[in-house]
Amino acid sequence: xxxxxxxxxxxxxxxxxxxxxASLVIEAASGEVISAENATHPWHPASLTKMMTAYMVFxxxxxxxxxxxxxxxxxxxxxxxxPTKLGLGRxxxxxxxxxxxxxxxRSANDAAVVLAEAVAGDETVFAAAxxxxxxxxxMYASRFMNASGLPDPDQIVTARxxxxxxxxxxxxxxxxxxxxxxxQFVLGGRVRPTTNGWMAGYSGADGMKTGFTCGSGYNLVxxxxxxxxxxxxxxxxGKTSGARNAxxxxxxxxxxxxxxxxxxxxxxxxxxxxxxxxxxxxxxPAGQCAVAPAVGTAATxxxxxxxxxxxxxxxxxxxxxxxxxxxxxxxxxxxxxxRAAVVAKLxxxxxxxxxxxxxxxxxxxxxACKHLWSLGSYCLTVPPKLLNNPDTLWR
Numbered sequence: 100x101x102x103x104x105x106x107x108x109x110x111x112x113x114x115x116x117x118x119x120x121a122s123l124v125i126e127a128a129s130g131e132v133i134s135a136e137n138a139t140h141p142w143h144p145a146s147l148t149k150m151m152t153a154y155m156v157f158x159x160x161x162x163x164x165x166x167x168x169x170x171x172x173x174x175x176x177x178x179x180x181x182p183t184k185l186g187l188g189r190x191x192x193x194x195x196x197x198x199x200x201x202x203x204x205r206s207a208n209d210a211a212v213v214l215a216e217a218v219a220g221d222e223t224v225f226a227a228a229x230x231x232x233x234x235x236x237x238m239y240a241s242r243f244m245n246a247s248g249l250p251d252p253d254q255i256v257t258a259r260x261x262x263x264x265x266x267x268x269x270x271x272x273x274x275x276x277x278x279x280x281x282x283q284f285v286l287g288g289r290v291r292p293t294t295n296g297w298m299a300g301y302s303g304a305d306g307m308k309t310g311f312t313c314g315s316g317y318n319l320v321x322x323x324x325x326x327x328x329x330x331x332x333x334x335x336x337g338k339t340s341g342a343r344n345a346x347x348x349x350x351x352x353x354x355x356x357x358x359x360x361x362x363x364x365x366x367x368x369x370x371x372x373x374x375x376x377x378x379x380x381x382x383x384p385a386g387q388c389a390v391a392p393a394v395g396t397a398a399t400x401x402x403x404x405x406x407x408x409x410x411x412x413x414x415x416x417x418x419x420x421x422x423x424x425x426x427x428x429x430x431x432x433x434x435x436x437x438r439a440a441v442v443a444k445l446x447x448x449x450x451x452x453x454x455x456x457x458x459x460x461x462x463x464x465x466x467a468c469k470h471l472w473s474l475g476s477y478c479l480t481v482p483p484k485l486l487n488n489p490d491t492l493w494r
Contacts, residue, residue: 119136119137119336120136120137120316120334120335120336120337120346121136121137121138121140121142121257121258121333121334121335121336122134122135122136122137122138122258122332122333122334122335122346122350123135123136123138123258123259123261123262123332123333124330124331124332124333124350124351124353124354125262125266125330125331125332125368126328126329126330126331127265127266127269127322127329127330127331128329129367130266130367130368130369131366131367131368132366132367132368132370132371133330133354133357134350134353134354135258135259135371137258138257138258138259138371139240139257139258139259139371139372139374139375139376140257140258140375140376140377140380140381141240141255141256141257141375141376141377141380141381142255142256142257142258142315142318142335142336142380142381143250143254143255143256143312143314143315143380143382144241144248144254144255144256144261144310144315144318145248145310145311145312145315145318146183146206146247146248146294146308146309146310146311146318147248147256147261147308147309147310147318147320148211148243148245148246148247148248148254148256148310149202149203149206149211149246149247149248149308149310150261150264150265150268150307150308150320151229151232151233151241151243151264152202152211152214152215152225152229152246152247153199153202153203153268153275153278154232154264154267154268154271154272155215155218155225155228155229155232156195156199156202156214156218157268157271157272157275158232159217159218160195160275161272164218165195165217165218166195167194167195167196167199168194168195168196169194169195169217170192170193170194170195171192171193171194171195171198171213171214171216171217172190172191172192172213173187173188173189173190173191173192173193173209173213174189174212174213174216175189176212176216176222176477177189177209177212177213177216178209178412178413178414179411179412179413179477180208180209180211180212180247180249180411180412180477181208181249181409181411181412181453181479182208182412182444183205183206183207183208183294184207184208184209184210184412185201185205185207185209185210185286185291186209186451187209187210187213188414189414193210193213195214195217197284197286198210198213198214198217199214199278200278200281200284200286201284201286201291202214203278203279203281203308204278204281204282204283204284204291204292204293204294205284205291205292205293205294206294206308206309206310208247208248208249211245211246211247211248212245212246212247214246215245215246222245222246223475225246226243226244226245226246229243229246230242230243233260233264236263236264236267237260237263237373238256238260238263238264239260239373239374240255240256240257240259240260240373240374240375241255241256241257241260242254242255248310248312249312249479250312250314250479250480251472255375255380257375258333258334258335259368259371259372261320261333261335262320262331262333262368263368265307265320265322265331265333266331268307269322269329269331276305276306279305279306279307279308279322280298280305280306281293282298282299294309295307295308295309295319296340296344297309297319297321297343297344297347297348298321300344301321301323301347301348301351302323302325303323303324303325304321304322304323305322305323305324306320306321306322307320307321307322308320309340311340313383313482313485314382314383315335315336315380315382315383316335316336316337316338316343316383317336317337317338317339317340317342317343318333318334318335318336318337318343319333319334319337319343319344319347320332320333320334321333321334321347321351323351323355325355328355330351330354330355332347332350332351332354334346334347334350336381336383338383402487403440403442403455403457403458403486403487404438404457404458404483405457405458405459405460405464405483405486406457406459406460406461406463406464406480406481406482406483406486407440407455407456407457407459407464407480407481407486408426408437408455408456408457408459408464408467408468408471408478408479408480408481409453409454409455409478409479409480409481410422410423410426410453410454410455410456410471410476410477410478411453411454411477412444412451412452412453412454413451413452413453413454414451414452415452416441416452418452419441419452419453419454420439420441420454422454423439423441423454423455423456424439426454426456426471426476427439427456429470429471429474429476430456430467430470430471433463433466433467433470434459434463434466434467436458436459436460436463437456437457437458437459437463437467438456438457438458439454439455439456440455440456440457441453441454441455442455457486461482464480465480468480
């Protein structure tokens with residue numbers, strides 16, 4: 100089969116610094132590479148991480164450590180995760196089946212953490228197990244630090260590794276694959292639509308997962324089956340969701356246009372470099388990540404100054420204020436700056452409140468967040484342009 104495009108991402112000075120994104124298209128059955136661009140360049144996975152989380156949960160279901168109808172508790176740590184989330188209250192018990200649907204269909208961060216704790220007792224322990232499993236699957240360039248895909252500088256994947264994971268999900272747990280095809284699920288009488296809009300609009304598409312943070316850009320893994328032929332494609336680093344979806348469509352169209360020539364096998368997945376071609380993942384530069392306000396939303400009541408630290412979301416203002424106060428004490432030797440702010444989260448029922456420290460400069464925000472992570476506390480740095488945008492993930 101002729102290759103449509105083959106740029107493996109071997110390091111050149113320009114490419115290592117400013118890749119246009121990464122992509123890979125393969126035959127699901129054989130692992131034959133149809134096209135590749137920067138396929139071994141490291142990238143932050145964002146919510147594509149949840150595909151690995153799902154694999155770990157499927158594994159636990161297969162060996163009896165979990166059951167679909169088993170109800171598992173929501174910890175304080177899980178309830179405090181920033182959006183996208185379900186807004187699960189601390190202490191609530193939720194069936195594993197519902198959590199899996201929320202994880203895959205709605206990309207819920209709180210569901211990811213609840214499942215991680217159900218499998219391993221602790222999200223950090225779970226993340227270490229994710230990395231070990233990734234190595235066992237042949238994902239040699241990947242490293243996982245949490246179950247959700249929320250920003251962490253050490254959490255990386257490559258397009259090659261995500262294609263390997265997709266094949267493993269399809270081949271190892273075929274009875275679970277339908278979860279990645281769901282366009283919605285219902286919880287508490289409310290219909291929750293999928294985050295994967297591309298899947299609904301492309302003929303033959305039946306999975307898999309989207310991912311987004313402003314640093315990683317818009318990511319997508321897609322699977323399509325036509326006339327008994329299944330393709331897997333990975334797109335990383337889209338500047339907008341529309342650009343990402345359009346790129347996925349172009350790649351799939353070109354791949355399906357190629358004739359199948361089984362007597363002339365092409366490049367196999369195993370021939371791609373196993374390790375990343377750079378030491379650090381590429382991050383979209385400021386201004387290159389388009390995050391538009393949602394229709395019908397309004398700006399925050401008051402402008403939040405400077406850089407901000409998101410410290411979690413809580414059921415009451417008092418709890419959010421207490422967390423801020425505690426973190427300010429922890430940070431007294433790191434920075435004297437930072438003003439407390441509590442913001443009511445948009446579109447959440449029951450109401451939740453986000454705890455923040457704002458009015459920081461970029462360096463102080465980075466140092467403070469790194470210190471809080473070292474103490475085992477959740478933290479997310481937010482630049483000024485996103486701090487007041489009502490459609491950013493922390494809102």
